Amino acid sequence: MTLEEVFENAKQHTRTCRVCRVCNGKACAGEIPGVGGKGTGSSFIRNAEALKNVRLRMNVLIGLKKADPSADFFGHKVSLPVYAAPITGMGPQYGSDITEKEYAKRVLEGASAAGTYAFTGDGKDFSFFEDPFRLILAQNGEGIPTMKPWVKKGRDRRTDLLKEGKPIAFATDIDAAGLLFLRDADPAITNLSAEDLADLKKMLGTVPLIVKGIMTADAAKKAVEAGADGIVVSNHGGRVLDDAEGTIEVLPEIVNAVKGRCRILIDGAFRSGADVFKALALGADGVLIGRPVALAALGGNAEGVKLYFEKIRTELREAMTMCGASSVKEINTSMVCVKK
Numbered sequence: 001m002t003l004e005e006v007f008e009n010a011k012q013h014t015r016t017c018r019v020c021r022v023c024n025g026k027a028c029a030g031e032i033p034g035v036g037g038k039g040t041g042s043s044f045i046r047n048a049e050a051l052k053n054v055r056l057r058m059n060v061l062i063g064l065k066k067a068d069p070s071a072d073f074f075g076h077k078v079s080l081p082v083y084a085a086p087i088t089g090m091g092p093q094y095g096s097d098i099t100e101k102e103y104a105k106r107v108l109e110g111a112s113a114a115g116t117y118a119f120t121g122d123g124k125d126f127s128f129f130e131d132p133f134r135l136i137l138a139q140n141g142e143g144i145p146t147m148k149p150w151v152k153k154g155r156d157r158r159t160d161l162l163k164e165g166k167p168i169a170f171a172t173d174i175d176a177a178g179l180l181f182l183r184d185a186d187p188a189i190t191n192l193s194a195e196d197l198a199d200l201k202k203m204l205g206t207v208p209l210i211v212k213g214i215m216t217a218d219a220a221k222k223a224v225e226a227g228a229d230g231i232v233v234s235n236h237g238g239r240v241l242d243d244a245e246g247t248i249e250v251l252p253e254i255v256n257a258v259k260g261r262c263r264i265l266i267d268g269a270f271r272s273g274a275d276v277f278k279a280l281a282l283g284a285d286g287v288l289i290g291r292p293v294a295l296a297a298l299g300g301n302a303e304g305v306k307l308y309f310e311k312i313r314t315e316l317r318e319a320m321t322m323c324g325a326s327s328v329k330e331i332n333t334s335m336v337c338v339k340k
């Protein structure tokens with residue numbers, strides 16, 4: 001199976017996504033339910049366009065022998081610092097027949113086969129969090145369950161699962177506060193406070209806490225002070241606020257505010273190894289990819305996900321080779337330029 005065949009096949013398994021050659025939010029603008037960005041779709045589109053404003057600076061005259069894209073994820077070696085983003089809504093968002101559990105299984109197994117990890121999602125139905133959580137435990141804890149910002153009752157029900165075992169990290173997507181259909185759910189989602197994060201951190205103990213949905217230096221500082229071990233610079237793929245800034249645009253101010261006190265991940269329209277290189281050069285420790293991974297899982301099961309990560313890894317290695325970085329740690333700001 002080739003990756004082209006995987007994406008071609010994905011067209012048979014989604015009634016909403018057009019499986020565009022370039023996944024940049026234009027064709028699906030405003031389609032929620034669906035896979036687009038909120039409102040005019042401008043935030044998803046801006047994520048993609050802002051990335052295009054970052055260019056790689058080619059520099060080959062340095063006798064580089066080998067470029068190694070492997071990296072560290074909270075003490076675990078990964079073959080590349082790229083992870084599957086949490087995605088929920090196979091039925092309502094993708095118009096697909098597969099269950100959330102089957103989707104999580106494909107992504108967890110595919111990411112693992114590629115030497116990296118998947119974040120899993122959450123939703124109105126408790127099983128959308130519980131099933132992936134148990135799959136992660138069955139896979140030696142190798143995955144990152146991502147809990148929505150529920151009011152306390154919803155959070156407690158989910159964190160109770162930690163009694164059964166520990167994942168390698170635990171995330172919460174605080175930006176899901178903007179998902180209007182979940183604000184009316186029972187329990188509802190809400191805007192978490194720094195105190196809520198500090199409580200969550202206390203309960204997690206040694207399990208790293210990753211806060212997803214950070215878009216300002218101020219929020220990044222609060223998350224760090226509340227005890228976050230990692231943050232994800234994310235606007236939820238443009239699905240929670242129209243006219244937001246692009247994630248790569250806000251990355252430098254966040255890197256500057258965090259000053260190495262926690263790991264910084266980022267997502268939003270990253271589609272190639274070159275895109276990943278840009279984030280690493282501007283100070284991120286890793287990148288999450290959402291929609292294309294979902295299509296790879298729909299069209300090619302775990303194997304499709306593995307092939308997709310391998311494509312990104314090959315491209316990242318090429319970018320490193322051409323810009324003069326033999327390891328991920330050597331990638332730095334001098335290797336890119338940002339066009340205004």
Ligand SMILES: Cc1cc2nc3c(=O)[nH]c(=O)nc-3n(C[C@H](O)[C@H](O)[C@H](O)COP(=O)(O)O)c2cc1C
Nearest residue numbers: 085086087088093121122173237268269289290291
């Ligand atoms: C259909 C859909 C469902 C999503 N579900 C979740 C979720 O359950 N939890 C979460 O933290 N993020 C969720 N996200 C956001 C993604 O994790 C990610 O932040 C976003 O898609 C940006 O990456 P991309 O442009 O590579 O897709 C979802 C995104 C989409 C498109």
